[in-house]
Amino acid sequence: MESSAPQSSPGPARRPRHRDRHGRGLRGPLAPPQVPISLTRSELFDDYVRESVERLERRWPQLIDVEFAVQEVPQPGQGEADPEGGVPLGRLQPAKQGRKSRIVVYRRPVEIRAKSREDRAALVHEILIEQVADLLGMSPDAIDPRYDEE
Template sequence: MDSPVPPRPTEPRPRRRDRHGRGMRGPVAPPQVPLAASRSESFRDLVQDSVERLERRWPQLADVDFLVLDVPGAPEESVPLGSSAPADKERPARIVVYRRPVEIRTKNRDERAMLVHEVVVEQVAELLGLAPESVDPRYGQE
């Protein structure tokens, strides 16, 4: 008598439905939708928008490096929102906007965009040795 051959173990099939009969879930939002952008990415976009606005009026800003850092490096009496450094032999002029101090001082995206633009204008004015109103005539009016 031949003994019966045990059934071959089958590989589990990939699940196409969950236990409630619904299909597998996808991402909440596609990557091109702002929901998928992180806070730091959207903050960088605000800085970039502000820089592009100013570069139309001040083409020499194309030679300036604009950076976004989370927080200032060394603790000071007051927390700066931004800083600027003139060009030297090793590197071009640069302007830094600090993300967390700006976010803490604003309640929503519109306020954040206005404050970011003010910080960028102030730092550009300091770098160029001008008044902020001459860098952007709408400074302080928005």
């Protein structure tokens, strides 16, 4: 008598191998999205600038009319030079016809100079204080009394 059941191959059935060997599903993120570890370096840097600008705007309401920006590096040919001959960390573009004043912080030069998160945040704040002082024609100490404190 012939059997109508399909023929099975000898041995256990082979399934394709997956990274999920134990059936637990894919791994989730290491940290929830609101935790700083899950932010990119660029996003963290933007947060440093945003926090510093908010702090300065509370003290100097006229800064609401100033545009703040972050760029990776200074663009060549813009005539920007650090007084010591190095790479600038920030730049002030005064207001022109129909355009607001603009303060730019350069992310990569700042990251190279400051290794820890705390140092980066402090350096960003110092750069913004110096640029705001130039814009308002004041000394950095007048902009933020804690300027230049270690």
